[in-house]
Amino acid sequence: MAQVRYDEATRIYPGTDIAAVDRLDLDIADGEFLVVVGPSGSGKSTALRMLAGLEFIDNGSIHIGERDVTLVPPKERDIAMVFQNYALYPQMSVAANMGFALKQQGIPKEERQRRVAEAARILDLEPYLERKPKNLSGGQRQRVAMGRAIVREPQVFLMDEPLSNLDAKLRVQTRTQLADLQADLGVTTVYVTHDQVEAMTLGDRVAVLESGKLQQCASPREMYSRPANRFVAGFIGSPAMNLLEVDGGDGSGVALGSMTVPLDGEVGRSVGAHPSVTLGVRPEHLALVPSDGDRTLPGRVSVVEDLGSEAFVHIDVEHRGETTQIVVRGEGESDVRRDDNVAIGLGGPIHLFGPGGERLN
Amino acid sequence: MTESNPIRSFLLGLLTWFIGLLFFFPVFWMVLNGFKEEADANTDPKLFFDPTLDRYRDIASGDQGLLSFGEAFTNSAWAVIVSTILVLILAVPAAYALSIRPVAKWRDVLFFFISTKFLPIVAAILPLWIIARELDILNTRLVLIVLYTAMNLPLAVWMLRSFFQEVPRELIEAAQLDGASLRGQITSVILPIAAPGLAATALLCVIFAWNEFFLAVQLNPVDGSTVPIWVTSNVSTRGNFLARLSAASTVATLPVLIAGWVAQKRMIRGLAMGAIK
Ligand SMILES: Nc1ncnc2c1ncn2[C@@H]1O[C@H](COP(=O)(O)OP(=O)(O)OP(=O)(O)O)[C@@H](O)[C@H]1O
Ligand SMILES: [Mg+2]
Numbered sequence: 016m017a018q019v020r021y022d023e024a025t026r027i028y029p030g031t032d033i034a035a036v037d038r039l040d041l042d043i044a045d046g047e048f049l050v051v052v053g054p055s056g057s058g059k060s061t062a063l064r065m066l067a068g069l070e071f072i073d074n075g076s077i078h079i080g081e082r083d084v085t086l087v088p089p090k091e092r093d094i095a096m097v098f099q100n101y102a103l104y105p106q107m108s109v110a111a112n113m114g115f116a117l118k119q120q121g122i123p124k125e126e127r128q129r130r131v132a133e134a135a136r137i138l139d140l141e142p143y144l145e146r147k148p149k150n151l152s153g154g155q156r157q158r159v160a161m162g163r164a165i166v167r168e169p170q171v172f173l174m175d176e177p178l179s180n181l182d183a184k185l186r187v188q189t190r191t192q193l194a195d196l197q198a199d200l201g202v203t204t205v206y207v208t209h210d211q212v213e214a215m216t217l218g219d220r221v222a223v224l225e226s227g228k229l230q231q232c233a234s235p236r237e238m239y240s241r242p243a244n245r246f247v248a249g250f251i252g253s254p255a256m257n258l259l260e261v262d263g264g265d266g267s268g269v270a271l272g273s274m275t276v277p278l279d280g281e282v283g284r285s286v287g288a289h290p291s292v293t294l295g296v297r298p299e300h301l302a303l304v305p306s307d308g309d310r311t312l313p314g315r316v317s318v319v320e321d322l323g324s325e326a327f328v329h330i331d332v333e334h335r336g337e338t339t340q341i342v343v344r345g346e347g348e349s350d351v352r353r354d355d356n357v358a359i360g361l362g363g364p365i366h367l368f369g370p371g372g373e374r375l376n
Numbered sequence: 377m378t379e380s381n382p383i384r385s386f387l388l389g390l391l392t393w394f395i396g397l398l399f400f401f402p403v404f405w406m407v408l409n410g411f412k413e414e415a416d417a418n419t420d421p422k423l424f425f426d427p428t429l430d431r432y433r434d435i436a437s438g439d440q441g442l443l444s445f446g447e448a449f450t451n452s453a454w455a456v457i458v459s460t461i462l463v464l465i466l467a468v469p470a471a472y473a474l475s476i477r478p479v480a481k482w483r484d485v486l487f488f489f490i491s492t493k494f495l496p497i498v499a500a501i502l503p504l505w506i507i508a509r510e511l512d513i514l515n516t517r518l519v520l521i522v523l524y525t526a527m528n529l530p531l532a533v534w535m536l537r538s539f540f541q542e543v544p545r546e547l548i549e550a551a552q553l554d555g556a557s558l559r560g561q562i563t564s565v566i567l568p569i570a571a572p573g574l575a576a577t578a579l580l581c582v583i584f585a586w587n588e589f590f591l592a593v594q595l596n597p598v599d600g601s602t603v604p605i606w607v608t609s610n611v612s613t614r615g616n617f618l619a620r621l622s623a624a625s626t627v628a629t630l631p632v633l634i635a636g637w638v639a640q641k642r643m644i645r646g647l648a649m650g651a652i653k
Contacts, residue, residue: 067549067553068552068553069549069552069553088552089549089552089553090552090553090554090555090556090557092553094553095553095554096549096550096553098546098549098550100544100546102544102546102547102549102550104547104550104551104564104565104568105569106568106569115551115554115556115564116553116554116555119554119555119556119557119560120555163550163554167554
């Protein structure tokens with residue numbers, strides 16, 4: 016077990032000019048579960064493969080424990096990886112798949128069998144040990160891939176979207192088991208996903224990547240309540256945070272349509288320094304309220320997504336002379352209907368971002 | 377072709393059978409001839425006749441002083457088996473270096489391999505003969521082994537390369553992370569998955585080497601002669617020989633058929649393994 020450190024690690028694929036992973040700095044503590052999340056093509060897999068030794072590191076370095084592994088080949092890094100399509104050896108039985116790495120290490124047969132049996136017990140794979148991967152269901156294959164990683168007792172687990180080939184229900188179930196297993200084993204884990212629910216529920220910390228650049232690395236809670244920039248604000252949270260361009264004005268407050276949002280002194284000064292800033296409000300920090308002058312914003316309901324326990328109401332509002340849509344979280348089983356005229360009130364924190372996307376408050 | 381017209385598909389089926397039989401007939405006739413008396417085979421071709429095994433007895437006993445089937449078969453077996461093994465041993469690493477971890481200028485290398493086949497073999501036979509004479513390996517199995525290896529290597533490299541390319545990259549990466557050495561990756565992951573391709577490649581090498589006649593006749597006319605040369609030795613200048621030649625040809629075809637059958641089983645087993653995901 017060990018901590019992992021990316022130090023300005025950069026990967027530029029041959030034949031391309033832009034870095035797929037650009038000067039990535041990350042410190043991952045021993046035993047930590049770090050989730051890397053980001054949109055497609057943001058460099059998540061590349062970052063993981065750099066740690067695995069499957070991609071050359073063009074610049075910077077990577078450490079596992081005290082060891083600089085920048086130039087160490089994959090087989091000497093003592094890491095185990097779970098691939099998105101599991102990459103099980105098709106010609107080998109489940110037991111042989113799980114024991115393969117141990118065999119490579121020259122571990123005696125009895126010990127190998129003992130460790131494979133132990134992993135199979137943990138993962139409920141005992142009845143399938145003699146089967147070939149093609150005769151397993153998707154969920155069982157996924158567990159074999161996990162088993163292959165855990166029998167090794169490696170320094171670090173790497174997982175690249177390991178749940179994305181499972182159906183929705185199984186994914187949720189496996190997610191909980193995975194979190195449990197990792198906590199039990201206490202092995203440092205780097206987990207790549209594009210699913211932010213996975214990121215928020217699994218990670219001790221979450222790292223958001225975009226265009227190869229690290230946007231923020233923080234606990235899920237902090238990521239949600241204090242996104243470091245506009246990108247993270249829009250990316251984390253479902254439905255997404257409402258983000259609207261507003262005039263900076265004199266800094267005493269910003270105007271959202273006909274509603275005025277007052278600002279504190281210090282925040283107001285940094286907002287007042289820009290002609291235009293981005294105001295962000297999460298749907299659950301808005302509410303449908305009785306109309307109240309410039310403290311509320313009138314609008315017309317366009318869509319109601321009622322999920323039973325809660326409802327997301329999409330509302331067309333007039334802002335800066337244009338019609339834009341704002342999402343408000345309301346009560347479930349609501350009686351708001353399309354085309355109703357409503358008023359929106361602010362009931363929670365706001366986020367302000369400067370023209371470069373940086374957080375202002 | 378959206379709706380199946382029964383008359384149309386019947387006619388197509390008929391045509392297919394006709395073409396198939398057209399191609400198969402000469403082979404069938406050859407096999408049939410091998411069980412005839414010379415007279416039945418030559419002067420007055422018959423479809424119905426009294427089958428006899430005499431022609432097979434003739435070719436088995438052979439003529440005094442001439443190449444016997446046993447010798448020819450041993451020579452062929454040596455040349456074919458050893459050259460095919462050599463080809464695979466050389467082609468596997470070459471194909472690896474051209475597909476899974478491509479060397480610099482791999483396209484040029486690939487082209488070079490196939491370019492060695494551009495030259496008609498007749499154009500090279502004299503230098504080959506002189507080299508073989510200088511090395512004192514004329515009329516040996518060795519010269520055929522070397523030449524058959526060289527002859528089949530380009531094809532084998534090309535074929536194996538395309539089969540290796542089909543091996544999912546994640547599997548090789550998984551093996552790397554599992555600590556397998558390069559050899560381990562090739563023997564425990566790549567080759568088992570590419571086994572059908574390996575079998576197909578080996579089969580082609582065996583067929584080409586087994587049937588090779590030109591080099592064998594030029595460089596190896598006496599001691600190390602192979603089965604194709606033995607077949608022609610059944611051509612006689614006195615009297616009829618068609619039935620006997622047919623029997624010899626049939627015997628010469630059998631090993632290739634058996635090799636094909638064995639390889640096919642291997643190929644199907646490999647395909648059935650499937651399910652990489
Ligand atoms: N072998 C390669 N050669 C060149 N460019 C590549 C290669 N692999 C990936 N890239 C590029 O690098 C960038 C990052 O790719 P990467 O696979 O790391 O993204 P990702 O975040 O894992 O995306 P996804 O969520 O779709 O898996 C992309 O722009 C991609 O096009
Ligand atoms: Mg990816």
